[in-house]
Amino acid sequence: MDNNKNYAVTETKDVEAFFHGYAADFDSIYGHTKKRSVSDKFLDTYFRKSMRLRYDLVLKYTANTNIKTILDVGCGGGVYCEALLNMGKTVTGLDIAEGMLELTEIKTKKFVAEGKVNYVHSGYLEHEFTEKFDAAVLVGFFDYIKTPLEVFKKLETEITKELLMSFPKSGGFLGWQRKIRYNMRNCPLYYYSKKDLETLFSKIGWSGKVEIFDIERDFFVRVKF
């Protein structure tokens, strides 16, 4: 029996359950919908600056007219899917949590008739695509991934031009506090130092293709194939 794999599968189920339950509240992080407690509002504000910076970087790089088809891995509430569709891209949103994918569907349903958007309800590593994409967006995704190298290996087979990814930084009191809050709800959380990222990119052979941006609470990474 592969214990390591079993452990990862259980973790994936925990992430799925956490985000399915979180869906109703999730959009408030972007400043919309439901009421938040004072402490949640404080943390939202703190993390929102990084969220804005990474959002701007994704839109800047995907504006390239060579990028026509985009896979949004861990699309969550669909903020990126919606923005990319509004830019004229063809987008596939994939998410493990049904409740989150439903939020994406609500935001983007007007693009279904034109065949511009597809939805996949699955864990990323568990889903086999038959097509390739020009680019992939993985924002706020690696926070929940125990085996990033496996994800990189799969991305290499599916993405032809560019990856745009965020990785939460290790260190800091609020990062530590966030980890406790998530762990109390059974959701694993992973942080990365710049050195961790460099080691991972060296292992996959991407060192010469990677740009790492230091943006507040995250590292934003662009990989050009």
Ligand SMILES: C[S@@+](CC[C@H](N)C(=O)[O-])C[C@H]1O[C@@H](n2cnc3c(N)ncnc32)[C@H](O)[C@@H]1O
């Ligand atoms: C913090 S949200 C980010 C959503 C969106 N990318 C954004 O930045 O607004 C992370 C999302 O990743 C999804 N997720 C986590 N692990 C996943 C996996 N292994 N496969 C697919 N989706 C996953 C969660 O369900 C959740 O919707």
